Amino acid sequence: MRNRKKQETVENLTYYVVQTYRVAGRNGISADDPMPARDRDHAMRLVERYKPLRAGVVAFYRTGSPATGDWEDAVIIARHGKLPAGVDGLRDEDEADFERPDLDERDLKVA
Template identity: 45%
Template sequence: MITYFVVQSFTLGSRGAYIADDPVPATGAEHARRLAERLAASKVGVIAFSRSGDPATGEFEDATVLFMSGDLPTDMQEELAA
């Protein structure tokens, strides 16, 4: 099993749509939180999360949110609320 740590930030497009920036890999939970906190100052929304699983089988657990700030796309908000 492997755990991935990712920071995803969003920019607001000219028509009000959320645009996902390139995801940024992190080396661990604390690194992901620090990156997300820095991005939160300049982005409309940012989320840092981890996800564990087996790349060989494609089976992964649900993501664990490590940090969240600002506004996120509606579909992501709904998924987090579920």
């Protein structure tokens, strides 16, 4: 009988990314390759390192299931400098998340 190794799967995973941008042409920017970060602190250190060297830098994280491919929207933990318009639409970490699908009218009370 074969001895099969048990495969472990991760239900939810959070990954951190730092994206830097360079000046490109007139009033434009160009994205560098994204840099993975080990955790939030590492992402923040990368932001501080690249702030004086790049036109813009943004750090964010995403949480989701690698098995199903379902991922939450990216959440920005730091931004600096000139960034593409698409970054403006992303939620910052300190913003309240009022979209709670598990709430219904019975959960809402008027003072």
